[in-house]
Amino acid sequence: MICRDDCKIIFLASAASVHSHKWVGLLSSSAYKIYWISTHENNVGKISSNVNYLEFTKGGAVFRFFQALCALYRLSAAGKVIIHVHYIGYYALLAYLRPARRLVLTAWGSDVLINSRSFLKRVFLKLALARALLVTYDGGNMKKRLLDLGCSSNKLLPIRFGVDTRKFCKKAHAEDFGVIKLISLRNHERIYDIETLLKAVKLLYVRGFHIKLSLYGTGYDSSRLNNIKNNLGLESVVNFYGRYEYNELPSILKGNDIYISTSLSDSGLSSSTAEAMACGLAVVITDVGENSMWVKDGVSGKLFVPSNANSCAEAIQFFIENSASRIECGRVAKNLMRHSNDMRIEAAKMKNAYEGVFAHA
Incomplete structure (x- = not known):
C-alpha cells in the first residue's frame, strides 16, 4: 500500500502552454502533492489552488534554468517523488540534471518527430528516454519514432491528450445565414501550411x-500570409484575429460551420481539431498521421491531400453544398470525442500509471 502523504509529483512544463494547464489541472485532483515548475510565464490562466506553482521568469535564460534546477533538487530531496516532464526538450534537460528513479516523460509530437532529425537533439533524446521509467505518447507515429530512438517498448504507454468534452460541448450554430463560416486555429508557421487554405478559399470564392x-x-508567418491574402484579392473574405483566450474558444467555435486544418504533420489528433469535433463542427483536415483513424471521409469529416489547394477546396465544397452531411458529420464527430477521446478518461489512465510508478523501488 502506497502512503500518499509521502508522495509528490513534480511537473516540469511550460506555463505558457494551454496543454500544460489542462493536464496539470486535471491531475491536480489526485491525492498526491502536486508541484509545477516553469521557466515560462503563465499567460494562459489561473492555476488550481491544489498545485504548488513555482515560476522562474526573471533574469537571463541560464539564471532561470539554474533557479529551476535548484528548486527541483530542493523539492525532490525527500519522500517518494515522480518527476513528470511534458515535452522532451528543455524541461527534460532540467530533469536529466537531477537524476531520479521515477522519471516520466510525455512526448508532445515535434519533440520526437522533428527534433530527432538533429544529431545533437537525437543523442539527448536517447539519453533521456533511457533514463525514464515511463514514456507516454499520443499517436502511433510517435510510438514508432520513440522505438527508433531506442526506447524500450515496456516503458511506453499510450495516453491521448484528449478533449474536455464538458467544456467543448456547445452545438455549432453559425448565425449569418447564407454565408458559410470557415475557421482555422493553427498557428502561422510553415508546418501548418495556412497558405494552402488561402489558395483553397480563393478557388471557392471564384466559384461563387x-x-x-x-x-x-x-506566428512568424503572419505577415507573409496577410500579403498572400491581399494578393489573392481576399480582403473581404478572410480576417486575421490573432491570439485568442482559451476560455473563449467554445464560443468562437460555436459561431462557425466548418473547421479546417492544413497541417503537414500531426501526432495523434490535434487538440484544436478535437475541440472543433467536440463542439459538433464539420471538420476538413489533412490526411496525415493518424487523422484518418478519427475522421472517416464523409462520415465524421472530410480528408484532403496535404499541400493541395484543389483537394482542400473540394472537401470544403462538399460540406457547403451538402448541409445535411455537414450536420450529420458534426454529430458523429461530437459523439466520437465524447466516447473515445475524453481527456478525463485519459487522465484517469495517467493516475493509474502513477500508482505503478510510485510502487517502483
Whole structure:
C-alpha cells in the first residue's frame, strides 16, 4: 500500500502552454502533492489552488534554468517523488540534471518527430528516454519514432491528450445565414501550411460560394500570409484575429460551420481539431498521421491531400453544398470525442500509471 502523504509529483512544463494547464489541472485532483515548475510565464490562466506553482521568469535564460534546477533538487530531496516532464526538450534537460528513479516523460509530437532529425537533439533524446521509467505518447507515429530512438517498448504507454468534452460541448450554430463560416486555429508557421487554405478559399470564392474565413493564431508567418491574402484579392473574405483566450474558444467555435486544418504533420489528433469535433463542427483536415483513424471521409469529416489547394477546396465544397452531411458529420464527430477521446478518461489512465510508478523501488 502506497502512503500518499509521502508522495509528490513534480511537473516540469511550460506555463505558457494551454496543454500544460489542462493536464496539470486535471491531475491536480489526485491525492498526491502536486508541484509545477516553469521557466515560462503563465499567460494562459489561473492555476488550481491544489498545485504548488513555482515560476522562474526573471533574469537571463541560464539564471532561470539554474533557479529551476535548484528548486527541483530542493523539492525532490525527500519522500517518494515522480518527476513528470511534458515535452522532451528543455524541461527534460532540467530533469536529466537531477537524476531520479521515477522519471516520466510525455512526448508532445515535434519533440520526437522533428527534433530527432538533429544529431545533437537525437543523442539527448536517447539519453533521456533511457533514463525514464515511463514514456507516454499520443499517436502511433510517435510510438514508432520513440522505438527508433531506442526506447524500450515496456516503458511506453499510450495516453491521448484528449478533449474536455464538458467544456467543448456547445452545438455549432453559425448565425449569418447564407454565408458559410470557415475557421482555422493553427498557428502561422510553415508546418501548418495556412497558405494552402488561402489558395483553397480563393478557388471557392471564384466559384461563387459565399464564404468567410476566420484565421486565429499567431506566428512568424503572419505577415507573409496577410500579403498572400491581399494578393489573392481576399480582403473581404478572410480576417486575421490573432491570439485568442482559451476560455473563449467554445464560443468562437460555436459561431462557425466548418473547421479546417492544413497541417503537414500531426501526432495523434490535434487538440484544436478535437475541440472543433467536440463542439459538433464539420471538420476538413489533412490526411496525415493518424487523422484518418478519427475522421472517416464523409462520415465524421472530410480528408484532403496535404499541400493541395484543389483537394482542400473540394472537401470544403462538399460540406457547403451538402448541409445535411455537414450536420450529420458534426454529430458523429461530437459523439466520437465524447466516447473515445475524453481527456478525463485519459487522465484517469495517467493516475493509474502513477500508482505503478510510485510502487517502483
